[in-house]
Amino acid sequence: MNQAVSEEHARRLSRLDIEAIEMFISFLKLIGLPKSVGEIYGLLFVSSQPLSMDDLIEKLQISMGAASQGLKLLRSVGAVKVVYTPGERRDHYVADLELSKFAASFIKEELNPRMQRALERIERMEKEALLMEEPEKAVAFQRIERLKHWMERGQKMMPWILRFLVS
Amino acid sequence: MNQAVSEEHARRLSRLDIEAIEMFISFLKLIGLPKSVGEIYGLLFVSSQPLSMDDLIEKLQISMGAASQGLKLLRSVGAVKVVYTPGERRDHYVADLELSKFAASFIKEELNPRMQRALERIERMEKEALLMEEPEKAVAFQRIERLKHWMERGQKMMPWILRFLVS
DNA sequence: CAGAGATTTCAATAAAAAATGAACAAGCGC
DNA sequence: GCGCTTGTTCATTTTTTATTGAAATCTCTG
Numbered sequence: 522m523n524q525a526v527s528e529e530h531a532r533r534l535s536r537l538d539i540e541a542i543e544m545f546i547s548f549l550k551l552i553g554l555p556k557s558v559g560e561i562y563g564l565l566f567v568s569s570q571p572l573s574m575d576d577l578i579e580k581l582q583i584s585m586g587a588a589s590q591g592l593k594l595l596r597s598v599g600a601v602k603v604v605y606t607p608g609e610r611r612d613h614y615v616a617d618l619e620l621s622k623f624a625a626s627f628i629k630e631e632l633n634p635r636m637q638r639a640l641e642r643i644e645r646m647e648k649e650a651l652l653m654e655e656p657e658k659a660v661a662f663q664r665i666e667r668l669k670h671w672m673e674r675g676q677k678m679m680p681w682i683l684r685f686l687v688s
Numbered sequence: 689m690n691q692a693v694s695e696e697h698a699r700r701l702s703r704l705d706i707e708a709i710e711m712f713i714s715f716l717k718l719i720g721l722p723k724s725v726g727e728i729y730g731l732l733f734v735s736s737q738p739l740s741m742d743d744l745i746e747k748l749q750i751s752m753g754a755a756s757q758g759l760k761l762l763r764s765v766g767a768v769k770v771v772y773t774p775g776e777r778r779d780h781y782v783a784d785l786e787l788s789k790f791a792a793s794f795i796k797e798e799l800n801p802r803m804q805r806a807l808e809r810i811e812r813m814e815k816e817a818l819l820m821e822e823p824e825k826a827v828a829f830q831r832i833e834r835l836k837h838w839m840e841r842g843q844k845m846m847p848w849i850l851r852f853l854v855s
Numbered sequence: 856c857a858g859a860g861a862t863t864t865c866a867a868t869a870a871a872a873a874a875t876g877a878a879c880a881a882g883c884g885c
Numbered sequence: 886g887c888g889c890t891t892g893t894t895c896a897t898t899t900t901t902t903a904t905t906g907a908a909a910t911c912t913c914t915g
Contacts, residue, residue, distance in 0.1 A: 537816040537828060540809050544835075547802050551720075555903055569827035574862075584905045589863055610913075611861060618831070620838045635714050642707050649704040660736035661704060664785070668711075671787050678852060685845060722873055741892075751875045756893055777883080778891060856915105863910070874899070881892075 533580050534564075541567040542581075552627045554594070557587040562595055562616060571604040571613035598626040621686035628679060636675060643668055700747045701731075708734040709748075719794045721761070724754040729762055729783060738771040738780035765793040788853035795846060803842060810835055 534542070545566065546559030560581045565572060572580075577588050592614060595601035599622045604613045643665060650661040701709070712733065713726030727748045732739060739747075744755050759781060762768035766789045771780045810832060817828040 535816070537813055537820075540813045540816070541831075544806055544809050547805070551798060551802065557904075567828065567831055569824045585862080586864080586906065587904055590904090593863085618834050620834070631718060635718065638714070639711055642711050646704055646707045649702070649707070653704075657736045661734065664708075664734055667785050667787070674852075678849075682845075685841075724874070752892080753876065753894080754874055757874090760893085859912105859914095861910105861912075864908085865905105866907100867905085869904070870902085872899105872901070875895105875897080877894105877896100879892105879894075881890105883888105883890080885887090885889105 538564055538567055538580075549623065552623060553631070555591075557581075557583050558591045558594055561588065561591040562600060565601060565614055565616035566618070568616075571606065571615045573609075573611040573613050575611065577614075598622055600626075624686050625683065628683065632679070636672060639668075639672060643672070705731055705734055705747075716790065719790060720798070722758075724748075724750050725758045725761055728755065728758040729767060732768060732781055732783035733785070735783075738773065738782045740776075740778045740780050742778065744781075765789055767793075791853055792850060795850065799842075799846070803839060806835075806839060810839070 542560050542563035545563035546556050549559040549562065550556070560583065561577055564577065564581060574585075574588050574592065577583070577592075578585060581588075583591075592601060596603070599619075600617050601614050602617055604615050606613045646665050646668075647662075650658060650665060653661055709727050709730035712730035713723050716726040716729065717723065727750065728744055731744065731748060741752075741755050741759065744750070744759075745752060748755075750758075759768060763770070766786075767784050768781050769784055771782050773780050813832050813835075814829075817825060817832060820828055
């Protein structure tokens with residue numbers, strides 16, 4: 522991780538750039554985003570001007586494909602905006618500084634769908650448990666109760682977290 | 689994901705088992721835990737008796753290594769307890785039903801260390817920014833302020849979440 | 856509207872992460 | 886202490902995920 526950004530890149534990346542990039546690689550990995558996305562966002566975050574895809578490819582030494590896909594993802598999450606630079610052919614990109622967008626997207630794309638599926642699953646589990654014989658049956662229902670309890674807890678917490686983030 | 693648990697296993701796993709296992713595979717993956725850990729915890733969670741490592745290997749069709757390491761991890765997190773069964777040679781394991789342990793461990797093992805490193809990084813970033821020339825300098829400090837703001841926000845939120853989980 | 860530049864897509868490749876299984880160690884009962 | 890059962894470790898293999906790069910597509914602009 523300390524050598525996440527190699528010497529080669531240092532030619533064009535400042536130390537500030539590198540610190541920011543490593544920081545975002547580390548945090549975005551936490552929510553399952555690949556290194557290249559962390560690199561792109563990190564660099565845009567510290568850059569004082571908008572950067573073109575070419576700038577990113579050159580400074581970060583990543584491929585066209587990675588740059589294009591990374592930007593696509595970051596745009597879809599609202600973490601990066603396109604800036605139309607008049608007289609410039611290529612699009613330029615800036616970081617939206619609202620970091621909550623990552624968390625919000627994680628909740629919306631990863632957490633909520635799973636909770637939805639979990640609720641369906643719990644219903645099926647209850648149906649299965651009804652068919653069981655008695656010593657195990659009671660245990661099964663107790664465990665399923667537990668799951669429901671945690672789901673409710675999660676669902677109560679989520680809007681609170683979102684409000685806190687957006688504030 | 690639908691075929692996460694193959695037909696072969698179904699011979700010995702009930703439908704209830706499979707639902708629980710798939711559910712935990714899905715949630716634990718979210719915090720970066722491998723499938724085998726989800727399988728083990730899921731099965732222990734619905735099982736009405738303590739299970740030995742051999743039971744897990746047989747029912748889940750996983751290797752000794754995976755079982756041993758998975759149990760080690762789950763024990764270290766407090767999500768699984770050893771039950772000494774008198775007269776039995778092998779150790780038996782039960783799931784601790786307190787699901788908050790996963791979240792607490794994630795915060796402790798993954799989130800907090802990163803935040804710590806991020807704080808150090810921010811200090812270094814401020815030192816670097818001091819050396820910059822003026823138009824960029826102001827921008828750099830503005831961005832660094834942002835980072836600090838989010839760090840503080842995160843640090844304020846964390847104890848609250850933990851309290852909520854443990855309650 | 857032709858053609859160059861810019862971007863996207865996606866099959867192939869590389870890198871990272873997880874699972875296997877055999878060698879090793881620990882612990883129990885005789 | 887010896888032999889057997891149980892549990893751990895770790896180098897190797899397998900699986901999964903991310904990256905590359907070349908072909909296809911889109912889009913300005915002259």
